[in-house]
């Protein structure tokens with residue numbers, strides 16, 4: 001990824017972020033997908049384990065419901081630290097990860113303002 005490729009804006013759009021990149025790409029990044037790809041050591045460990053059919057959600061996960069970022073702060077010029085509604089904040093999401101987890105939004109040909 002080129003070093004000058006940066007998000008121009010990151011907005012909340014329902015249960016996803018809508019990211020406008022400096023090269024013109026607009027992509028949505030669903031919160032659930034971001035949370036599932038949390039790059040921290042703890043989550044990497046969890047994902048490396050074989051699937052546990054008896055795994056149940058922790059009380060905190062149940063209470064939190066759908067993962068929603070409650071805070072997002074820049075880390076240097078290359079990443080964001082996201083704090084989730086379940087309190088987890090160990091993941092540092094690089095711009096590269098943000099870019100790769102995004103689903104491009106087709107440019108709208110509709111010239112009318114959305115209803």
Ligand SMILES: [Zn+2]
Nearest residue numbers: 038040043091
């Ligand atoms: Zn994590």
